[in-house]
Amino acid sequence: MAILLEGRHIAEKVKEDIRLKVLSLKIRPSLASLMVGDNSGAVSYVKSQAKAAEELGVEYQIHKLSSSSSQEDIIGFVRKLNNDKSVNGIIIQNPLPEKIDYKAVSFSMDPEKDIEGVHPANIAGIITGRAKFIPCTAYAVMELISASGINLYGKEAVIVGHSSIVGKPLVFLLLDKLATVTICHIGTSQAGKLEDHIRRAEVLVVAVGKANLIKGEWIKEGAVVIDVGINRVNGKIVGDVEFSAAEKKAAFITPVPGGVGPLTVAMLMRNLVEAARLQQG
Ligand code: NDP
Numbered sequence: 139m140a141i142l143l144e145g146r147h148i149a150e151k152v153k154e155d156i157r158l159k160v161l162s163l164k165i166r167p168s169l170a171s172l173m174v175g176d177n178s179g180a181v182s183y184v185k186s187q188a189k190a191a192e193e194l195g196v197e198y199q200i201h202k203l204s205s206s207s208s209q210e211d212i213i214g215f216v217r218k219l220n221n222d223k224s225v226n227g228i229i230i231q232n233p234l235p236e237k238i239d240y241k242a243v244s245f246s247m248d249p250e251k252d253i254e255g256v257h258p259a260n261i262a263g264i265i266t267g268r269a270k271f272i273p274c275t276a277y278a279v280m281e282l283i284s285a286s287g288i289n290l291y292g293k294e295a296v297i298v299g300h301s302s303i304v305g306k307p308l309v310f311l312l313l314d315k316l317a318t319v320t321i322c323h324i325g326t327s328q329a330g331k332l333e334d335h336i337r338r339a340e341v342l343v344v345a346v347g348k349a350n351l352i353k354g355e356w357i358k359e360g361a362v363v364i365d366v367g368i369n370r371v372n373g374k375i376v377g378d379v380e381f382s383a384a385e386k387k388a389a390f391i392t393p394v395p396g397g398v399g400p401l402t403v404a405m406l407m408r409n410l411v412e413a414a415r416l417q418q419g
Pocket of ligand 1: 301
């Protein structure tokens with residue numbers, strides 16, 4: 139039976155380290171969170187970010203713009219935050235209203251304050267192995283893999299899902315540790331090749347958003363399985379991996395909920411504290 143990789147416990151250790159770093163700074167780190175319109179999808183994230191900020195002694199500012207704001211208005215506001223010396227990190231809460239181009243808005247952030255690691259300058263840092271800020275979910279996945287104690291050198295690492303916040307950055311983060319990396323996506327599934335890739339994965343990361351896409355019997359004996367997916371099925375939250383069958387084969391597996399999720403906010407705060415450290419000179 140697999141050992142559970144519980145994000146909550148690991149997050150506590152990460153937070154302990156962050157608290158010490160905050161105490162060693164000359165400034166109190168401050169995070170500006172920008173919401174546009176009703177944005178009900180972001181409410182639970184904002185709550186957990188505000189709670190973590192309070193626990194860690196960092197400032198959390200919530201800025202709300204009206205849903206009628208134009209893209210120029212929003213970009214203008216982001217530039218104000220860029221120029222505000224009391225702000226060390228910025229988060230643009232998703233989703234934005236449909237007419238707004240998220241990329242245009244997020245690319246207007248000062249990369250030094252982009253603690254979600256979505257600006258092209260930070261993406262380039264991941265590719266070149268010099269990242270200042272790693273996207274929080276991918277960062278949480280790396281922390282969980284590290285908690286398993288596995289040495290990634292030469293391991294078969296398979297990622298399912300190629301989004302820019304999870305799958306794509308993970309390719310480079312795992313490659314940096316000299317794992318042999320394969321990335322699967324809808325094309326892999328439609329070509330009927332997903333199962334073959336999963337069966338040889340020594341480290342498997344799944345970030346799709348389809349309940350039970352990955353069958354437990356496909357999991358390689360002794361694998362490390364990180365399930366990023368969040369799906370609501372009959373009122374319950376489940377991941378993308380068929381958990382009960384997978385835990386019988388894996389050596390380590392993340393529960394859903396309680397795996398990746400609790401760790402992402404801790405990684406965001408780690409990025410914020412790093413931003414403050416760099417900005418204080
Ligand atoms: P996206 O929708 O951006 O990406 C999903 C990816 O899965 C795409 O690359 C898509 O490929 C691929 N995909 C879709 N169907 C299949 C299939 N049948 N077989 C293989 N690949 C497939 O999602 P995100 O990366 O934003 O999120 C993924 C999941 O992770 C969601 O459930 C989300 O809720 C969860 N999540 C959890 C977080 C946490 O903190 N725990 C944080 C962020 C996300 P294509 O685009 O080519 O169709």
